[in-house]
Amino acid sequence: MEEVIRLVHGNGGRFSHELMEKHIMKHFRNALLEPLHDGAQFAVSAGRMAFTTDSYVVTPAFFPGGNIGKLAVCGTVNDLAMNGAVPKYLSCGFILEEGLSMETLEKVLTTMEVMADKAGVSIVTGDTKVVERGAVDGIYINTAGVGFIPDSVHIAPSRVEADMDIILSGSLGDHAVAVMGTRFGLTLPESIHTDCAPLNHMVGAVLAKEAENVALMRDPTRGGLATVLQEIADSAQVGILIKEETLPVHEDVASVCSMLGYDPLYLANEGKVVFFVRREATAAVLDILHTFDEGKEAVCIGHTLAKNQGRVGLETVVGGIRLLDMLGEDQVPRIC
Amino acid sequence: MEEVIRLVHGNGGRFSHELMEKHIMKHFRNALLEPLHDGAQFAVSAGRMAFTTDSYVVTPAFFPGGNIGKLAVCGTVNDLAMNGAVPKYLSCGFILEEGLSMETLEKVLTTMEVMADKAGVSIVTGDTKVVERGAVDGIYINTAGVGFIPDSVHIAPSRVEADMDIILSGSLGDHAVAVMGTRFGLTLPESIHTDCAPLNHMVGAVLAKEAENVALMRDPTRGGLATVLQEIADSAQVGILIKEETLPVHEDVASVCSMLGYDPLYLANEGKVVFFVRREATAAVLDILHTFDEGKEAVCIGHTLAKNQGRVGLETVVGGIRLLDMLGEDQVPRIC
Secondary structure (H helix, E strand, C coil): CCCCCHHHHHCCCCHHHHHHHHHHHHCCCCCCCCHHHCCEEEEECCCEEEEEEEEEEECCCCCCCHHHHHHHHHHHHHHHHHHHCEEEEEEEEEEEEEEEEEHHHHHHHHHHHHHHHCCCCCEEEEEEEECCCEEEEEEEEEEEEEECCCCCCCCEEEEEEEEEEEEEECCCCCCHHHHHHHHCCCCCCCCCCCCCCCHHHHHHHHHHHHHEEEEEECCCCCCCHHHHHHHHHCCCCCCCEEEEHCCCCCCCHHHHHHHCCCCCCHCCCCCCCCEEEEEEEHHHHHHHHCCHHHHHHCCEEEEEEECCCCCCECCCCCCCCEEEEECCCCCCCCCC | CCCEEEEECCCHHHHHHHHHHHHHHHCCCCCCCHHHHHHHHEECCCCEEEEEEEEECCCEECCCCCCHHHHHHHHHHHHHHHCCCCCEEEEEEEECCCEHHHHHHHHHHHHHHHHHHHCCCEEEEEEEEEEEECEECCCEEEEEEEEEECCCCCCCHCCCCEEEEEEEECCCCCHHHHHHHHHHCCCCCCCCCCCCCCCCCCCCCCHHHHHHEEEEEEEECCCCHHHHEEEEHHCCCCCEEEEEHHHCCCCCHHHHHHHHCCCCHHCCCCCCCCEEHHHHHHHHHHHHHHHCHHHCCCCCEEEECCCCCEEEEEECCCHHHHHHECCCCCCCCCCC
């Protein structure tokens, strides 16, 4: 008989322990998680830390190139990286639906293990709740993470100034199109898959050389590039101008977008980063990015302006300026 | 028209910002949360930290004496306190159901604000996802937390030895009975309400005086006192003997338990702590606990043994010994 999650797996008793020992610890075992106390304890040096969290409710939980577990590890790793931090420890809270197959859970756990290894982080504390059939949609995951910020790194919207270059690490829309295409049952071209990846090593390489020249980094997830740029224009009080012709969108992604009526500027990415850098560092940052798989299509997409504070303009291919704004009504719910 | 949560409140765009600005920031505003970046940044001193997480899926979300927001703050604060840490920063991830009334969310947020103030912690980073009607049950909350462990404090199962006293800070079963009674639509006596409370100040007062004599602390939440004692007997490799006659159970709680067939030893508490202390410190620890509302019924319930490693015995009122074990099949799902 297929082994499935039962309500008792979440009651904190013998069955919870069994789930932990037989399934979860197998993938996440480490010295800090081992004691299975009410949390993890670890030493820290004096300095600065970053702390972040995200819940993941993507549907379907599996899609080309990844699954909810990949998002849960990479998303929080990347949020730490966007703070300039070296990601170190993750927590993991599962909310599982009664009846979820253990095989599905195992696949998600395996992916999380692989991604945590790749990113160089440990999952040190966690929690599992089980709810009745229908009270949740299969599996939701929350991760929180902590990381340590090197002394040389100062990432903040307040450091963004006029005449900084804006670098995008790669193509737009891959993740959202992979998820939505799967949800709609489309037969997607093989080239389409999520861009979900841990970005901390690439970002760390940029900061190791160019920390003083990097004012801000953001990963354009929910809301897409346009929303992130609008947020930064607002918080940093600069104008932003980007050029449509520079924006990388894979051909197959563009086709699906035009079929479904999506604008790649507003689609979620899970393996991209936007850098605001001093112009003198632009070439050097691009050179570093191009040495990474995740950054091989990196490109300068525009720059900040002293004028037009709080506004984001897109210079279109035909030459006009389209004012962008944050995402309004939803195109694509439950994308991450 | 009643204002409700819509899917667009979770899309990361304009409506997400509005929800954040108009509703969430109002309650949680602080200097670290303010930048609304991908996480919070803060300074740390050299030392040890604790890191923990829990997801909350309690149903119903409101019950006598509290709601899911109270649990979400106190639960994570208490897990940090059980590590001997001074809780400092919390993250908060909401998963909201489309159609949830804004009034309900406001009530939960208000409670979280009050509890965070009471515990002396700040909610510094967060995330909100919205899922379609039916894909979640109203509101789920994940909190993770970090805290700093004073140098004098060393809390670990490995420090538990034979002949230590076991102190319980108060009565058993109040939380579970308050939630389950509400779920079943019982008319509960006024005396029954959740014991959910932040325990960090009380625990901190004990550790300030008696850190060297406190080997381990645990809050008997899911699985109840019996499960927690069994876990400790296993991990510390000691025997445990507790006396039934010492166990505080409020009369009305005991009545509901006997009606519903619950054993208070296996019911979740949300404002209780079990201390394993050196015997010479027992009186002093009890004296400190008795000065707190949350500890005024604290009592020594038993002690550890060199023999019977991994076993927990209950000396019953009639004189026999009943062997306890972890909670097996569930009595009460979705209690926190």
